[in-house]
Structure formats: C-alpha cells, structure tokens
Amino acid sequence: MSQHAMLVDESRCIECKSCTVACKQENGLQTGDWWLRVWRREQLKDHLVRSYNTQSCRHCADPVCQFVCPVGAIQRGEDGIVIQDHENCLGCHVCVSACPHSGMKIMTNGKVGKCTLCSHRLERINEPACVTVCPVNSRVYGEREELLREANKRVAELRAKGMRVNLEGADKDQTAVMYLLVDM
Amino acid sequence: MGSFVRTRALTPSSKPIEHDEELRTSICCLCNGGCGIKISLDQEGKIKAVFGDSKNPYNKGKICAKPMEISQTLYGPYRVRYPMKKVNGTFERISWDEALDLIAQKYNQYITENGTGSIVGITSKIGGSYSKLAHSIFSELTGLVNYGTGPICTDSEANVRKKLFGDGSGTSPLSDVVNAKILLIVGNNVAQTKAGQFHWITEAKRTGTRVVVVDTRFTETAQAADLFIQIRPGTDTALGMALLNYVIKNNLYDPTFVAKHTNGFEKLAQDVSALTTERAAEITGVPQNVIEKLAQDLAVLKPGMLFEGRGIVCVNNAGASVWAFEGLMAILGNIGKPGSGIISHINNTGGISNLIKADDVMKPDRKRSSSALYKDMEEGDVKMLLISGNPCVTWPDSARMSKAIEGLDFVVSHTLVMDDSAVLADIILPATHWLEEAGAQASVHRVVQWKNKAVEIRGEEKSGGDFYRLLAERMGLPSSYFPDSPETAWELERKYNKNVAGISRERMLATPGGVHFPCSEVGEESVRLFAKGVFKTSSGKVELTGVSDSPLDYVDTFNAPGNIGVSREKFPYLFSTNKVASHYHTECQYSDWANEMEQPYVEMHPLTALEIGVGEGSQVRVETVAGSIVLAVKITQSVPRGFLSTQPYFGLQSPYGQAPANTLFPVAADPVGGNLVSKNIICNAKAEGGQGL
Numbered sequence: 001m002s003q004h005a006m007l008v009d010e011s012r013c014i015e016c017k018s019c020t021v022a023c024k025q026e027n028g029l030q031t032g033d034w035w036l037r038v039w040r041r042e043q044l045k046d047h048l049v050r051s052y053n054t055q056s057c058r059h060c061a062d063p064v065c066q067f068v069c070p071v072g073a074i075q076r077g078e079d080g081i082v083i084q085d086h087e088n089c090l091g092c093h094v095c096v097s098a099c100p101h102s103g104m105k106i107m108t109n110g111k112v113g114k115c116t117l118c119s120h121r122l123e124r125i126n127e128p129a130c131v132t133v134c135p136v137n138s139r140v141y142g143e144r145e146e147l148l149r150e151a152n153k154r155v156a157e158l159r160a161k162g163m164r165v166n167l168e169g170a171d172k173d174q175t176a177v178m179y180l181l182v183d184m
Numbered sequence: 185m186g187s188f189v190r191t192r193a194l195t196p197s198s199k200p201i202e203h204d205e206e207l208r209t210s211i212c213c214l215c216n217g218g219c220g221i222k223i224s225l226d227q228e229g230k231i232k233a234v235f236g237d238s239k240n241p242y243n244k245g246k247i248c249a250k251p252m253e254i255s256q257t258l259y260g261p262y263r264v265r266y267p268m269k270k271v272n273g274t275f276e277r278i279s280w281d282e283a284l285d286l287i288a289q290k291y292n293q294y295i296t297e298n299g300t301g302s303i304v305g306i307t308s309k310i311g312g313s314y315s316k317l318a319h320s321i322f323s324e325l326t327g328l329v330n331y332g333t334g335p336i337c338t339d340s341e342a343n344v345r346k347k348l349f350g351d352g353s354g355t356s357p358l359s360d361v362v363n364a365k366i367l368l369i370v371g372n373n374v375a376q377t378k379a380g381q382f383h384w385i386t387e388a389k390r391t392g393t394r395v396v397v398v399d400t401r402f403t404e405t406a407q408a409a410d411l412f413i414q415i416r417p418g419t420d421t422a423l424g425m426a427l428l429n430y431v432i433k434n435n436l437y438d439p440t441f442v443a444k445h446t447n448g449f450e451k452l453a454q455d456v457s458a459l460t461t462e463r464a465a466e467i468t469g470v471p472q473n474v475i476e477k478l479a480q481d482l483a484v485l486k487p488g489m490l491f492e493g494r495g496i497v498c499v500n501n502a503g504a505s506v507w508a509f510e511g512l513m514a515i516l517g518n519i520g521k522p523g524s525g526i527i528s529h530i531n532n533t534g535g536i537s538n539l540i541k542a543d544d545v546m547k548p549d550r551k552r553s554s555s556a557l558y559k560d561m562e563e564g565d566v567k568m569l570l571i572s573g574n575p576c577v578t579w580p581d582s583a584r585m586s587k588a589i590e591g592l593d594f595v596v597s598h599t600l601v602m603d604d605s606a607v608l609a610d611i612i613l614p615a616t617h618w619l620e621e622a623g624a625q626a627s628v629h630r631v632v633q634w635k636n637k638a639v640e641i642r643g644e645e646k647s648g649g650d651f652y653r654l655l656a657e658r659m660g661l662p663s664s665y666f667p668d669s670p671e672t673a674w675e676l677e678r679k680y681n682k683n684v685a686g687i688s689r690e691r692m693l694a695t696p697g698g699v700h701f702p703c704s705e706v707g708e709e710s711v712r713l714f715a716k717g718v719f720k721t722s723s724g725k726v727e728l729t730g731v732s733d734s735p736l737d738y739v740d741t742f743n744a745p746g747n748i749g750v751s752r753e754k755f756p757y758l759f760s761t762n763k764v765a766s767h768y769h770t771e772c773q774y775s776d777w778a779n780e781m782e783q784p785y786v787e788m789h790p791l792t793a794l795e796i797g798v799g800e801g802s803q804v805r806v807e808t809v810a811g812s813i814v815l816a817v818k819i820t821q822s823v824p825r826g827f828l829s830t831q832p833y834f835g836l837q838s839p840y841g842q843a844p845a846n847t848l849f850p851v852a853a854d855p856v857g858g859n860l861v862s863k864n865i866i867c868n869a870k871a872e873g874g875q876g877l
C-alpha cells in the first residue's frame with residue numbers, strides 16, 4: 001500500500017505563518033488554541049543563523065502519547081494518523097509532557113488537542129490545510145517514498161552549500177510528518 | 185481521597201469546517217499581490233472560510249494569513265454598520281438621508297464662504313475601482329483636494345519614476361522574475377509583505393535567477409536570497425550612486441540603450457563621479473569589493489530586475505535613492521525586455537480623461553503640500569475634511585494629526601471600523617469592505633482582475649461609489665456623470681481611459697489571472713511597459729537627470745529633513761518601522777487571529793538592549809522630537825546595533841490599544857520625491873516605569 005506523508009522543510013520557511021491561521025480556520029479552533037505553531041530561532045555564529053521551527057503532531061508510528069494516555073483516548077489508525085478523542089480525554093495532560101515533539105497542546109478548555117492531519121479533509125481535497133496555503137512549499141503532502149526522495153535531494157543540496165541540516169522521521173522512529181531541520 | 189469524576193469541558197476546542205461544493209471566487213485586495221481567493225459562506229451568508237484559488241496562475245492556491253484573518257473584521261465589534269452623528273460627544277444613529285443632507289449642506293456652505301480649498305479629502309482607503317472612479321468624478325466637479333496613499337507611501341517612488349520614464353507605475357510584472365538573471369531587492373521584505381506571491385522569487389532563484397537583497401534588517405527575504413548585503417540605514421543612495429559610478433567608469437553600461445533611449449547620461453556621470461566605491465564603502469558599511477562585485481554582476485547578468493520597497497521609498501532621502509537605482513537599471517538597458525525592469529506595487533491603470541465637460545470642472549482654489557496640510561488645518565484654513573482611511577494612525581506625527589482633525593469645523597469619516605480617525609468625526613458613514621463590493625483590481629503582475637461581490641452587506645454600508653454619487657445629487661451637482669454600479673463604472677472607465685479600453689469584464693473573468701494593461705480597444709495586452717523603447721516623457725527617452733534641477737546627490741539621513749539640526753546626543757538611536765506577514769496597514773488589527781498572531785513590539789539588538797537596560801518583553805519608551813510611545817522589547821540580532829524598528833499600523837482605538845508608531849515621526853518630507861518621512865528618525869529609548877534590568 002502506498003503510504004502518505006507530509007514533509008516540513010524548515011529551510012524554505014519564510015515565517016509568514018499562513019499555515020497556523022489556515023489550521024485554525026480549517027479546524028475551527030477557539031481563540032487562544034493552536035495545533036500548529038511557528039517559532040523563530042536565531043543564533044549568532046560567524047554570521048547570523050536563523051530558522052523557523054514549526055511544531056505540530058508528527059503522527060509517530062509508535063506514539064508515546066497513546067502509550068501514556070490513561071483512558072485510551074489516543075489511537076493510531078490504519079492510515080497512520082494519530083487521533084485524540086476529545087470526548088474521552090480527561091484533561092490530565094500526561095501526553096503533553098510525554099510528547100517529544102511538542103505536538104500535543106493544552107487547549108483553553110482544559111483538555112488537550114492536536115493536529116489531525118486534516119483527516120476530515122483528506123478525502124476531498126487530498127492535503128491538509130496548512131499544506132494548501134504554504135506559499136513556498138515548506139509544507140508538502142504526498143506519497144511517502146516520493147517525499148523521501150525529494151527530501152534527500154534537498155538535504156544533499158543544502159549540505160553542499162555548507163548548511164547543516166538533517167532529516168527527522170524518515171527511518172526507524174518513523175513519523176507521518178517528516179522534518180527537514182536546520183541545525184543551529 | 186476517593187475517586188472523582190471530572191466534568192467534561194463545556195465546549196469542544198475544535199470544530200472542523202464542512203466543505204461545501206460552492207465557493208465564491210474573489211481577488212484579495214490587501215497588498216496588491218492580487219491573489220485569487222475562494223470564499224466559503226455559512227448558512228447565514230457570512231464568510232466561513234477563505235481559501236486560495238488554485239486556478240489563479242499567480243498564486244496557485246497559495247495565500248498568506250491576511251485574507252483568512254480579514255473575514256473576522258467584517259463581523260467584529262469594531263465594524264461600523266450605520267451612519268452616526270456626534271451629539272454632545274457621543275454618536276447617535278441617523279439615516280443616510282439625514283447624513284447626506286447635512287454633509288451636502290455643509291459642503292456647499294464651505295465652498296461659498298471659504299472656497300473649495302477649505303475642504304480636503306484624506307482618502308487612502310477609498311475602495312475598489314467603482315469607488316475610485318466616483319471619487320475622482322466628484323473631485324473634478326467640486327475641486328476637492330485629495331491626499332491618497334501618496335504622501336504616506338508612494339509619492340517619492342511614483343514622482344521620481346514618472347520623471348525618469350514618464351510613468352509612475354512599475355514597468356514590469358513580478359512574474360517576469362523567472363526570466364531575469366538577477367533580481368536586486370532593496371529595502372523590501374516581500375517574503376512578509378507579499379507572502380502569497382513570494383513563490384515567484386523562490387521559483388526564480390531555483391531556476392537560476394541570482395537574488396540579491398540590500399536591507400538594514402536581516403529580513404525573511406534576505407534569508408531566502410543568494411546574497412544579503414546589510415547596509416547602514418538611510419545610506420542606500422550612496423550605494424546606488426557608487427554602482428552607477430562604477431558601471432559608468434568601467435564601461436559596463438549598455439551603450440546602445442544609453443545612446444538611443446536616454447538623455448542626460450553625461451550629467452548623471454558627473455553627478456556620481458565623486459561617489460567612488462571606496463567612499464560608498466565608508467558611508468554604507470558595505471565592503472568595497474562587495475559593491476564592485478555587485479556592479480559587475482549587474483553588468484553581466486542580464487536581463488536584470490529591481491524591486492524597491494518602503495524601506496527606501498519612505499525615508500528622508502528616498503527620492504535620490506530611487507533615482508540612483510532606477511537610473512542604474514536604465515543605463516544597464518534593463519528596461520522593456522522580458523526579465524528586466526522595475527517591479528513595484530504601484531500599478532496604476534491611469535485615470536479617466538475628458539469625461540467631465542470643461543464647464544462642469546471646478547478647480548481647487550488653493551493647493552498645499554502634504555506637510556503644509558497640518559498647519560492649514562491647525563490655522564483654520566481647512567474647514568471640512570472627508571476621511572476614508574485612518575490618518576490619525578498612518579500619517580506622521582499622528583498625535584498632531586489627531587489634534588488638527590479635532591480642531592476642524594466638520595469632519596466626515598467613511599469607514600469600515602470605528603478607528604482612531606472615525607472617533608474624531610462629526611459624521612460617521614459605514615463603508616463596504618472589498619469583499620462586499622465588485623470591481624477591477626490591479627496587481628503587482630501588471631494585470632487587472634475582476635472580482636464580483638463575494639458577500640452581502642449586513643447593515644447599511646455603502647461603497648464610496650454610491651456615497652459620492654448620492655452626495656453629488658444632494659449638492660446639486662450634475663450627477664449624471666456618475667456610474668451607478670461597479671459594472672457601469674468599469675464600462676465608463678474603458679470608454680475614457682484608453683489603457684483599459686480593451687479589457688472587458690467578460691475578458692477578465694474568462695482569463696485566469698486577468699488581463700495585462702495597457703490594453704487598448706484594438707491593441708494587444710502589454711505585459712511590460714516600454715517594450716518598444718519609447719518612453720512616456722516628452723522626449724520619448726529616459727530622462728536620467730530629469731528628476732530635479734539639482735544634481736543627484738547623497739544626503740546623509742542625519743542631515744536630511746526630520747533629523748537635521750536635532751541633537752544626536754539626546755537622540756542617539758535610529759527608529760524605523762516595518763510590516764509583518766500577519767498585518768496589513770491598519771485593517772487587519774481588528775481580527776482576532778491577527779491579534780493572536782502578533783502583538784506590537786520593537787526590535788532591538790542585544791547590545792542596544794543592554795545599553796538601555798531592558799530585557800526581552802520589557803517595556804521601553806521610545807522618544808523622538810515628535811513624541812514618545814511605549815513598546816515591548818523584542819531582542820534580535822536581525823537589526824543592527826542602535827537601530828529600532830516596530831510595526832506602523834496599530835492604533836489606540838483597536839483591540840491593541842497601542843499608540844501609533846507614526847506619531848514618532850515629525851512632519852518632514854523627502855526633498856526630492858515628496859514623500860512624508862516614516863522611517864529612520866533619530867530617537868532615544870529608555871526602560872519604562874523602573875522596569876530596567
């Protein structure tokens with residue numbers, strides 16, 4: 001079965017944050033709630049290095065949030081999408097501390113919430129809302145294998161330019177959302 | 185403790201939207217990027233969501249956050265829905281009839297008693313093509329003197345370009361960058377200000393266009409470029425002149441183009457002769473070899489394009505900078521060919537001519553510069569003001585502007601929201617939003633696109649098109665000149681403006697992305713200006729030294745208007761403004777999402793913060809000769825030491841309640857181009873309220 005995935009290429013991001021607003025709009029999030037955030041990081045080396053770190057659920061193949069949830073409110077589906085069930089969520093926030101990717105967010109209603117990879121939308125529109133708006137293709141969605149090829153090409157290209165980058169989520173500790181990260 | 189049952193949250197935190205089949209098509213009218221958008225409506229007919237239009241070739245479904253945010257401003261608590269009149273300091277609802285009668289009566293009275301010049305319009309947000317046309321007809325019939333976006337944004341750029349080439353618009357579409365070998369971006373953070381269109385630049389870069397960014401801030405655009413050249417604030421003219429000098433001295437210009445299509449080359453060469461790359465290096469802080477390499481690259485990598493931004497066109501020596509850089513493009517022969525020219529967000533389709541019979545035209549009995557307007561308002565020469573826009577936030581020395589407006593006899597604000605300027609009005613009129621008005625929209629790609637009305641109004645809002653026609657009727661003016669709908673307005677425009685004669689609504693709607701202008705009735709659409717080498721100056725050539733009678737000269741920003749004569753001991757830093765992707769002008773700040781995305785802050789280098797004694801997030805009072813405001817500190821290495829920058833559009837009458845940054849700029853104009861200064865003013869900064877470290 002061909003598997004779908006998303007690739008977030010940090011090196012392309014221009015910090016317009018269109019993705020975060022598209023996410024709020026698509027998922028009808030309350031004021032103050034976010035499933036996706038963009039953080040700016042900068043560091044002065046021999047020259048100024050800056051990158052924009054987006055954070056949202058990476059849909060791990062082996063999700064630790066699912067493991068720690070005391071009521072089984074988090075499940076990973078056949079399609080590889082990790083879904084948190086709002087009704088059953090206790091609001092204990094254990095998953096929030098357990099997630100290594102800051103993917104699980106505390107919502108203003110006391111429960112938690114996270115990216116669903118726009119599963120409600122995938123059938124019709126075939127990609128998550130954040131991907132559709134991204135003006136610079138920093139977020140792309142498609143066949144996992146194809147994305148991996150693209151990502152590896154990009155990594156080689158950037159390394160050739162002297163940038164330190166690495167790809168996360170591609171191999172063993174697989175995630176449905178892969179990240180091409182700029183090392184600071 | 186025993187077990188307990190935790191209550192379920194009262195409200196779910198999310199509710200994914202349902203996608204409907206039917207979406208309405210529109211064009212985003214915010215930044216002149218002209219992105220195609222799709223609107224989804226809920227059962228009440230309100231905007232549920234805004235998407236990018238994947239069929240629009242210019243944005244291909246991509247959009248920035250702004251159009252998504254904007255739907256909230258349509259329905260938010262700040263929106264003005266019906267006419268109001270100020271009675272003893274509070275606003276009371278009145279009818280349109282009452283409002284129009286009152287305005288007409290006052291208007292006629294001031295014309296008779298004080299002359300046409302006693303009435304002024306500040307109309308930077310007049311509305312779409314229908315409203316613009318009606319407003320220009322009205323102005324011709326009444327002699328109304330208007331200040332549009334020009335004084336606070338485009339005057340220097342447009343005036344200089346007009347003198348050089350005979351047209352103030354950008355000469356080439358942004359989409360042309362994919363044909364360019366080099367793109368020089370100066371003082372323009374297009375990655376944030378036109379994010380939805382930035383893929384043109386990244387795509388060009390991917391296919392081999394060399395992207396060079398010159399800026400004081402290490403912007404998001406700079407980060408995406410092949411080369412970022414950080415320059416001392418306000419010294420761009422020196423860089424431009426040194427590039428000219430180097431290109432001329434080393435015969436790197438295009439001799440055929442210069443000989444055939446330009447005037448004044450020798451004089452220009454003389455003007456720049458003292459500005460060697462060595463001297464420019466001292467002034468700009470850019471190493472000499474970098475300047476020379478840039479000049480060589482520009483000479484070899486042809487065709488090349490230039491994209492200037494507010495960073496150099498709103499400063500106190502803006503005109504000279506624009507002159508130098510655009511003159512440079514001209515002598516390199518980078519005008520008129522595919523992949524060459526000047527990209528600009530100024531894209532005027534040109535006005536109508538000969539619609540109004542000579543007998544009906546009323547000329548203003550006096551005119552004043554934008555800087556003289558303040559004084560004339562204060563001294564009572566101006567009696568009445570028509571506002572569409574928010575000058576109490578967007579004009580320099582905003583506090584002074586507010587006071588001047590308060591002192592006027594009669595003020596009308598035709599507005600979307602209850603903003604800093606509307607609260608000072610005697611009459612407030614509700615305006616339609618661009619999503620509530622049909623019209624033709626020009627973009628940075630030099631195309632016009634037609635948009636139908638996307639949503640219905642929910643109150644008594646009227647467009648500028650309707651307002652000015654109705655007012656003309658009440659005033660007893662020949663109202664038959666006015667169109668009565670956006671559609672008839674466009675037909676009228678086609679009849680009286682040959683630049684758009686060949687662009688029917690049907691043609692725009694049938695052409696994804698719209699139609700390039702000029703496009704005469706029989707002629708083809710023109711993708712870029714001056715393709716035949718004929719310029720719109722009276723000589724038909726580029727007037728390299730026609731900008732001013734004085735020579736092209738570099739004036740230090742500290743010795744230019746606004747800063748000259750002010751003590752640098754007292755004001756040791758430089759204050760400027762820049763935009764971020766989530767906000768556009770004063771419009772977006774009424775959106776909850778925009779509010780969540782970004783709060784006001786002032787960027788400051790860590791060493792400057794240390795010097796002042798402030799940390800991240802602490803309050804700092806920034807002070808200039810014009811006034812002072814308090815802002816939260818954002819420490820970043822993206823700005824040089826001693827340089828402070830904040831966002832220019834927040835107001836007190838908004839969810840932010842932030843004193844406008846423009847209040848820190850004294851009223852001063854760029855001597856060459858005429859723009860009011862809204863960047864690079866010397867300032868002081870102190871920790872506020874004993875909060876220092």
Ligand code: SF4
Pocket residue numbers: 212213214215216217218219243246247248249250251377378379380381768
């Ligand atoms: S880039 Fe400009 S035109 Fe495009 S969506 Fe954003 S504000 Fe609108």
